Amino acid sequence: MILTLAVSGYRSLRDLVLPLDRITLVTGANGSGKSSLYRSIRLLAEVAQGRAIASLAAEGGLQSTLWAGPEAFSRGMKQGEVPVQGTVRKSVVSLKLGFADEDYGYAIDLGLPSDAGRSFFAMDPEIKTEALWAGEALSRANEIAGRNGPAVRVLDGKGQRVPVVQNLARFDSMMTHAANPKDGLELLVLRERMRAWRFYDHLRTDRDAPARVPRIGTRTPVLSGDGGDLAAALQTILEIGDEHALAEAVEDAFPGASVEITVNDGYFELLMKQKGLLRPLKSAELSDGTLRFLLLAAALLSPRPAPLIVLNEPETSLHPELLEPLGRLIGAAAEKTQVIVVSHAESLVAALSALPGCAHYNLRKQLGETVVDGIEPPRWNWPKR
Structure with a gap:
């Protein structure tokens, strides 16, 4: 289970460190930063897939995703005594993402390219540093693997940090290029754990939704992102999962x-029998809400539970x-899977808030920055460049 999530310099998330629970519920007004928090978790997952740079490019590039406010707020700015304005920057420009679970912690720092103007790819961010550690927060004593520039060093069996990669490209992560059973076993374990995270925010229910038409089926323990x-x-689920849980949910x-x-002829089609109807309804006939609930049930009752499922506005x-x-x-799903839910539906918020092991965070904006009131941030250290 992820215990801590940390984001710095991403959109409205100037510097946010959150403790997570078995269920983490994120709410807030429109524009408070809910989508930014969701995207930051998804971007962190893309690191393990080797797609972080491309994902940032799809959002408009690093410059479009960086925190747009001042490096820090003075007391006068916060109290409204002086206007919000930039100051002389003391730190380098960076976008940092990280998390710590019960075993390991990981953080990545992305920055501006060093060869700006000398390459057609000068807008691509560089991975400046990465770290993998054991325990709650990074320190010199518990770092297992670290990347600074092109070099990756890992802790060997003798407690020595030895180089395993000397010329890692600045757009490649050590999570994808230094993870192996011999020299980077911990990197490999955490990478596969991150690759198993699941995100659902584009489950289509429109008239042309993939889930509404029959399609060739194979054993599918994990529902696809579009629900097709x-x-x-x-x-x-009916054959190798919890068919009783599915029946109870329906x-x-x-x-x-x-x-x-x-x-x-190999084409699978969903039928739903409803009380009072003389024939079952095909998926093409179901209402958007009925189809969406069945999609969410398929995602949450997976026979192969994920370490983390993130649902973005599932109430749609x-x-x-x-x-x-x-x-x-x-x-029920949270008994086997950690779940993060981003929502603004009052009934769903009330239902989840009443569950044991639910942490509820209400985001708000203060001078353009996303803040969360009433929390004690966990201990956290970013790797140094």
Whole structure:
């Protein structure tokens, strides 16, 4: 389970360190930074896939994602006595992301390219430094692997930090290029753990949604990001997962209803029997809210539980009566999976807040910066360049 999430210099997240729980609920007004927090976690996951630089480019490049305010706020700025203005910068420009779980911690620092103007890729950020450590917060004593510039050093069996990569490209992470069973076992373990994180924010339910049409199915223990393999994912739950939990979730949301999967020439199709109807409805006939709930059920009841599932506004298209059943579904999933939920639906927020092991953070903006009131930030140290 992730215990600490740290973000610095990303959009409105100037310097945020949050303790996480089994369920972490993030709320706040529009523009308070909820989407930025979600994106920062997703960007952290992209590091383990080797796609962090490309993901930043898709957001407009590093310059578009950096904190746009001053490096620090003076007391006068905070009290409104003087206007917010820039000062002489004391630190280098950087975007930092990190987390610590029960075993390891990891952090990455991305900065401006050193060859700006001499390459067609001069807008690409550079990975300046990375660190992997054991325990709560990074220190010299507990660092297992570190990258500074092109060199990666890891702690060997004798307690010595030895180089394993000498010429790592500035756009490549040690998570993807130094993780191996011989010299970088801890890097390999954490990389695969991060690769198993799941994000759901584009589960389509529109008329042309992939989940509404039959498609060739294979065993699907993990629902895809767009939900196109819904029928196969539900059948996988029925065969090798918790079919009783699925039936209970459907009954909880739609009393008297049940789902079944048909297969014709290898094409899987979802059918839903509803109380009072003389025939089952095909997925193409389901309402947006009904289809979305079934998509979320398939994601949360996966036979292969993820170490982390992040749901961004899962209440979209759902009728208010479905929000409490969704809260119970998330609570059941959290027994096996850590869940982060970004939401502004009052009924869902109330249902999740009442669950044990739920940390609720309400974000707000202060002088353009996302802040969270009433928390004691965990101990955290960033790696030095």
